Amino acid sequence: MLKTPYTLAIIAANSGVGKTTFIEKIIPGLLQKGLKLSVVKHAHHNFDVDQPGKDSYRLRKAGAYQTLIMNQKRSALLTEFANDPDTFEKAIKKMDQNVDLIIIEGLKSLNFPKIEVYRSTTSLNKLVDDDPSIIAVVSDMMFPCKKPLFDINNTDAIEQFICNLIKR
Numbered sequence: 001m002l003k004t005p006y007t008l009a010i011i012a013a014n015s016g017v018g019k020t021t022f023i024e025k026i027i028p029g030l031l032q033k034g035l036k037l038s039v040v041k042h043a044h045h046n047f048d049v050d051q052p053g054k055d056s057y058r059l060r061k062a063g064a065y066q067t068l069i070m071n072q073k074r075s076a077l078l079t080e081f082a083n084d085p086d087t088f089e090k091a092i093k094k095m096d097q098n099v100d101l102i103i104i105e106g107l108k109s110l111n112f113p114k115i116e117v118y119r120s121t122t123s124l125n126k127l128v129d130d131d132p133s134i135i136a137v138v139s140d141m142m143f144p145c146k147k148p149l150f151d152i153n154n155t156d157a158i159e160q161f162i163c164n165l166i167k168r
Contacts, residue, residue: 005038005099006166007092011108011134012117014124019105019117022138022152029159030101035166037101040092049076100166113165117152136161 010019023039030037050057050069060067060078067078088110092102104112108127116127118139128134128147136148138158143149150158 005097005102007102007104007112008162008165009104009107009110009112009114010117011106011114011127012119012123013127014122017117017119017122018152022117023103023105026155026159026162027103029155030162033159033163035100035163036098037103038095038099040088040095040102040104040107042088042104042106050078101162115158119152135165 010023012019020041027037027039050060050067056067056069056078060080065080069076069078088104088107092104095102104110108114108131111133114131114134116131116134116137117123118126118128118137118141120139120141126137126143128137128145134147136150136158137145138150138152140152142151148161150161152158
């Protein structure tokens, strides 16, 4: 277990490329390889994980800064940012740091190591040549690339690459 989790962003030039699907495919293999991990998902629009009419929703809507919804199986901490929104970097540091890996889906502007997902039929362009923080690319096609390039379906090789990053 690392003292500080390795933080890795999975990015793409545009939405609809399959970042979520890719992350969903590699999580089981990373867990089998002994990693404990968390995921950060960026929501582009307002979202609600609580349901209108439920007590926790009513308490949050009444003005609570934070509302913790919890039972024996899971918890969700909701924080309302009125005038002082958190940055993603600050929010990530508030997450439980007792993990090996934090995967960020999207947020290509953040300064973390990144793996680009490139799909021949849906990606508008390649980011790897213009973003020095991209450390690898996963794709459904092979092309000349100065960074490691993995077949998107070879999840074992990609998972091993991530494990090697963490062990450095």
